Amino acid sequence: MSEEQRPPTRWAPERWEGIPTPFLAVDVPTLRANIGRAQAFCDDRGLRLRPHVKTHKTPEIARLQVDAGARGLAVATVGEAECFAAAGFDDLFIAYPVHTNAALARRLRQLLETADLVLGIDSHDGVDALVRHGLSDHPRLSLLVEVECGLRRTGVAPEDAGRLASYAADHGLAVSGVFTFPGHGYAVGAAGAAAADEAKALSEAAAAFSDAGLSCTVRSGGATPTYEATDTTVVTETRPGVYAFHDAQQVALGAASPEDVALAVVTTVVSAPAPDRIVLDAGSKTLAADRPSFVDGHGLLLGVPGARIDRIWEHHGVVDTSGADPGEVPKVGDRVAVLPNHVCTAVNLADRLYARAADGIVTWDVAARGRNG
């Protein structure tokens, strides 16, 4: 993608006129470029790209990903799976240790009428619940055992993966492999080591499968900061999500430049109450409150060098302008663009995205917004 197609002025107010602030603006050429670049990277290495759509929750964007070559989608919840199945996607991995009850079992069976479904599993209890609710032996359902690779979140120890897989197989469930999430790669300079941890855990888990007499065809990992460091001698599939948009967090990690970020919050300066301060109409209900220790401020304010969003309330983003050139500080009524720290949680606050391509602006419903269960 040439600079001409992705002008640094893509968030300029005149390109987004008439939309009430604050709103989420998507630059479609940048989005397509991000999707294409990741797909080419994976294709070149024989790595299956299964994008995690919790980032955008938007079927139109998943369609761009699949059209570019993605094979299947990863989702976080049964509700997200339902949304994307309704939009016609038929290969869905719920990358989560879903605990099935009677109501969830009904919903899973409904999903299986139109989609191949992969479920995460990390406990014997989870297997028992699937069996108890009649989900054994379904031809379109398979499991991946979640293993832990350093994040200390969910997942069994790699050496226990074979035992859990055997238990599931003995109960009539198809187990096709293992997955992990190298989320500890979300720290400056940590991506390479996290990717190595991922490969080690998946490799050990595959060996445990082998010891149990099971094959481990799928070895799935990945996160946006780590997927380019994937060890493809071990890992068969990667599930980054944020890469489609990127965000201020990825910029801070060095995984993207501000020019790579395809989504910005467009906001209005509503107050300039002191010489060193302006206030935006975007706060935690628009930008989300995520603020990892390695990110400076509550989002990256573009176009005002030296300024920093240092405090937020629900509808206020307070910008410290003491380090900025006074001539460059926006005035009351001006619109500015902010790259949110974590795009997944910012998108989940919005009912729609305003997407601009060569032929104008369209709105995309964030169809799976709030589908947390």
Next chain:
Amino acid sequence: MSEEQRPPTRWAPERWEGIPTPFLAVDVPTLRANIGRAQAFCDDRGLRLRPHVKTHKTPEIARLQVDAGARGLAVATVGEAECFAAAGFDDLFIAYPVHTNAALARRLRQLLETADLVLGIDSHDGVDALVRHGLSDHPRLSLLVEVECGLRRTGVAPEDAGRLASYAADHGLAVSGVFTFPGHGYAVGAAGAAAADEAKALSEAAAAFSDAGLSCTVRSGGATPTYEATDTTVVTETRPGVYAFHDAQQVALGAASPEDVALAVVTTVVSAPAPDRIVLDAGSKTLAADRPSFVDGHGLLLGVPGARIDRIWEHHGVVDTSGADPGEVPKVGDRVAVLPNHVCTAVNLADRLYARAADGIVTWDVAARGRNG
């Protein structure tokens, strides 16, 4: 309200069966008790209670507040005002320095057809924008000048309030007084001093009005942690929001006990991957990521003494159970209740609330959810 009516077991799973987790549960007797207690407190002191409905965004709850005696509502955005006007509320204060453009002016005029509207203002630019878009001389529109009382957010210095009010009045706008937000009362032990700052700022602003030959009838302040310390010799109106529900933050501040909290996130244990850890299906997309320094953990997990939600991702709440009695740690598949740190941002993530009263559970739409502009 007796303990019998508000049993400590109000979040017990059997009272909320059949609802998919994670979800937001509201105990209506506790909600009514909170509303009634605050109203009685204000009524006893001749203080007008204008509840801030950004907390719940739910017309059914605003109706309970008005039926209990609240006079008018405070909202944060024009979108919230539209939602509550559509539900029949006709006295709305947009407690925010709205910057009017042509589109917003159309929406404000539409609102003024059915409601008395008060707007915040904190700049000459804001006045100019109202005038430019034809909002002078509207019989149902009035302004309150926002003054700063220590939070360093929006608002002019108190001594400048008279000058701004004169400027607005000279341009045909009705100015009825001043408002401030003592948000620096959100710190342990800070409420009394913040309420004193509020009174000082409103008093100075009223004096500045007087010097400018203007009357300052409305002197509005308040926040949940501070309103009980309101100096009613100065302040005429208070705008707490959170008090209707309360939350873990208010518990940490000493403004409420866990038994006073009327809303909980009900969540399922989905994983127990290590002896010192369980994982809930509620993370930052359900609980929100707000975490003030004075709050311990990402929400208050009830019923498991010594346990703490110490890390969250979007759909994972990781509970450190190392300090808990192993016999009391919930198991995979169990449901538990969490009081969110900040109820306003948690509610804004949900499309509906499940409200339980004596006659059963009803759902309330969070009708103004996401109405940020």
